[in-house]
Amino acid sequence: MPLSQATAELKALVLSEALPYIQRFFDKTIVIKYGGNAMTDPALQEGFARDVVLLKLVGMNPVVVHGGGPQINELLKRVGKEGHFIQGMRVTDEETMDVVEMVLGKVNKDIVNLINRHGGKAVGLTGQDGSFIRAKKLLLESDKVPGEMLDIGLVGDINKIDPSIISFLDSGDFIPVIAPIGVGPDGETLNINADVVAGKLAEVLNAEKLVLLTNTPGVLDKDGTLLTGLTPSQIDEMVADGTLSGGMLPKISSALDAARSGVRSVHIIDGRVQHALLLEILTDEGVGTLIKSK
Numbered sequence: 001m002p003l004s005q006a007t008a009e010l011k012a013l014v015l016s017e018a019l020p021y022i023q024r025f026f027d028k029t030i031v032i033k034y035g036g037n038a039m040t041d042p043a044l045q046e047g048f049a050r051d052v053v054l055l056k057l058v059g060m061n062p063v064v065v066h067g068g069g070p071q072i073n074e075l076l077k078r079v080g081k082e083g084h085f086i087q088g089m090r091v092t093d094e095e096t097m098d099v100v101e102m103v104l105g106k107v108n109k110d111i112v113n114l115i116n117r118h119g120g121k122a123v124g125l126t127g128q129d130g131s132f133i134r135a136k137k138l139l140l141e142s143d144k145v146p147g148e149m150l151d152i153g154l155v156g157d158i159n160k161i162d163p164s165i166i167s168f169l170d171s172g173d174f175i176p177v178i179a180p181i182g183v184g185p186d187g188e189t190l191n192i193n194a195d196v197v198a199g200k201l202a203e204v205l206n207a208e209k210l211v212l213l214t215n216t217p218g219v220l221d222k223d224g225t226l227l228t229g230l231t232p233s234q235i236d237e238m239v240a241d242g243t244l245s246g247g248m249l250p251k252i253s254s255a256l257d258a259a260r261s262g263v264r265s266v267h268i269i270d271g272r273v274q275h276a277l278l279l280e281i282l283t284d285e286g287v288g289t290l291i292k293s294k
Contacts, residue, residue: 054278
């Protein structure tokens with residue numbers, strides 16, 4: 001059935017709008033943190049996979065880092081455990097770590113299969129593969145007792161990321177899909193926040209963009225208004241006055257570190273919007289918060 005003239009013009013406009021972005025980001029690395037509803041809604045899963053494949057086919061180098069929070073919580077509940085978080089970080093004892101590994105392994109395979117089904121060449125990894133994410137045990141400073149350090153179990157703080165395995169996969173037109181598990185100094189498995197892994201990976205790979213998919217429209221002020229074009233100093237002020245807190249803190253901290261370390265732009269976008277990734281990268285408007293490097 002032929003398109004009406006109005007529909008044809010609209011489609012042509014959308015396609016032509018993407019051209020300068022495709023040219024600008026050709027052969028550039030884009031690190032994508034995949035999480036939230038985009039991981040659990042079947043229609044959004046399909047849209048995400050198509051978006052990633054399209055970005056690869058037009059010459060960009062997407063690298064996917066995924067979480068698995070809702071799936072981990074669901075399995076913990078089924079085995080009679082309750083998930084606990086401190087400052088947005090999951091408290092991880094040995095039993096919880098077993099669940100985390102099991103869930104992230106399945107999630108990783110599901111994402112790889114989905115991308116491959118849509119024409120991509122995805123390869124699943126954890127930070128243990130080739131020991132490419134080396135970590136130490138994370139201790140958090142208490143926000144109630146200054147100077148007191150909190151032990152939250154088998155949770156990792158990244159020491160070093162070896163980018164060679166990612167560069168090798170990129171050179172073969174593969175799409176890396178990374179589960180946020182690191183290896184400790186004695187070979188122990190450590191759970192690392194996926195936002196933290198994505199942010200550090202973007203720094204190490206000298207990425208053009210870091211894109212974090214969330215279950216919110218982006219960064220909101222105290223009145224719930226979406227903010228964009230923010231600088232690191234403005235974000236610091238919002239953390240200090242309590243506008244940003246809880247589960248948003250690891251995300252914001254990773255975003256700031258990446259922006260200050262040479263990643264040109266960081267995007268916190270609404271993963272509940274179909275094709276949010278394409279809208280943010282290939283159109284003028286976008287669907288979230290842009291954090292500029294300066």
